[in-house]
Amino acid sequence: MSRLYVARNPRVAARSLDGEMMIMSGRDSTLFTLNKTATILWQSADGTTPLDEIVEHRICQEFEVEPAEALHDAETLARELASHEIIQISEEPIPQPNPAAGESR
Amino acid sequence: MPELAAEVERLNLIIAIGGMPVRVNTTDPAFLDILQDRYSGFLGSAERAEIEFDVDVTVPVYPVPDIGVRVTQRLGRWSLQAGDFLAEWEPASRTGRIRQTANPYSIDAVLRIVHTLVLAQQGGFLAHSASAIRNGKAFLFAGVSGAGKTTISRLAPPDVTLLTDEISYVRKQDSGYIAYGTPFTGELAKLGENVSAPLAALYLLAQGSENRIDPIPPGEAARSLLANLLFFAEDEELVQSMFHSAFEFVSRVPVSRLTFVPDSRVWELIG
Known part of the structure; x- marks a missing residue:
């Protein structure tokens, strides 16, 4: 089974404020507020850590959830975030041009 | 010739x-x-x-x-x-x-x-909000159409200088923000005064059965401000600047919800 890699899109603006992660698309100025799971996914999306490892080490540690179910939900979430161009997804590691790009200030 | x-x-x-x-x-x-x-x-x-x-x-x-x-x-x-x-x-x-x-x-x-x-590019913005000066301090009253920008402007007592009833002009300066009067009018159809003052607070307008001011969480403050900013450019760099400017603003300027009944007593809470 192929692994999925996720990377933050450096072309969006992101800020964490009082525990809330907000992201604005640079393309069309749409504002997104991420829930807790999406925030973990966003913060872990470094392009090199596979999604299943993010789920195992970050999401399952945070929530009481079965790993298989959590991975299924995380893949759905990742594809949704990718559809809004908040993150990129690939079956190969995603090189990041600037490691700091896209991180919240 | x-x-x-x-x-x-x-x-x-x-x-x-x-x-x-x-x-x-x-x-x-x-x-x-x-x-x-x-x-x-x-x-x-x-x-x-x-x-x-x-x-x-x-x-x-x-x-x-x-x-x-x-x-x-x-x-x-x-x-x-x-x-x-x-x-x-x-x-x-x-x-x-x-x-x-x-x-x-x-x-x-x-x-x-x-x-x-x-x-x-300078950390400032235009916002859908009324603004006014009282006692040397400027106040913004933001909200969508119908939230009460024109109403609160119309209710302003004589010691209040109206900067605009529709589009506020905010410039970042040193550690704070300055609000300027604008000629951009709403229903009041009255140009603002061409004066400025340090910005003391942003109020998010809501009409209700009593006059009161309630604190709001920083995330909601940022979201509400972003929703009220005027921005037209299809430019990723400037969109990012505006986004970060809004967060900078809410970290420096108190943002509250101002619920009011449409009579002049609401101004007893301002300034």
Whole structure:
């Protein structure tokens, strides 16, 4: 089974404020507020850590959830975030041009 | 030998909003009269304008195409386009050109857009909000159409100086923010006063059964401010600047919800 890699899109603006992660698309100025799971996914999306490892080490540690179910939900979430161009997804590691790009200030 | 063409007189005036003088050049005396009337109170006399626009006044074409507003940048030159105007502006040379008919609305839209572009690079913004000065401090009252911007402006007591009932002008300065009066009006149809003051608070308007001020969480403050900012440009860098400016603003300026009944007692809570 192929692994999925996720990377933050450096072309969006992101800020964490009082525990809330907000992201604005640079393309069309749409504002997104991420829930807790999406925030973990966003913060872990470094392009090199596979999604299943993010789920195992970050999401399952945070929530009481079965790993298989959590991975299924995380893949759905990742594809949704990718559809809004908040993150990129690939079956190969995603090189990041600037490691700091896209991180919240 | 007689001259074949008479020299066309070049007319100009300075429109100074938010402390930024913009020179408008035209050869059309009637259009100049329109501008003098429209921007009364905001006409300056600066020798050196920060921006200079040549306006080509064109013949009306009907119907005006409804294409929305497009603001794009290419190679350092901004292009501003709507059904009733076409404009270009080059920040490096501080010059631009506007093609429009002799009306005050098109140049008004161009000025709003250009001010948002300039302010976005400086941490400031234009916002859908009324604003006013009381006791030397400025207050913003933000909300969508119908939230009460015009109502709270109309209820302002005599010691309050109204900056605008529709679009507020906020400039970042050192550790704080300054609110300026604007000629951009809403239902009140009354130009704001051309004065400024340090910004003390942003109130998010809500109409209710009593007058009260409630704190709101920082995330909601940022979201609400972002929802009320005027921004037109299709430019990722500027969108990011605006986004971060909004967060910077809510970290420095108190943001609260102002619930009010429509009578003048609400002003007992302000200032």
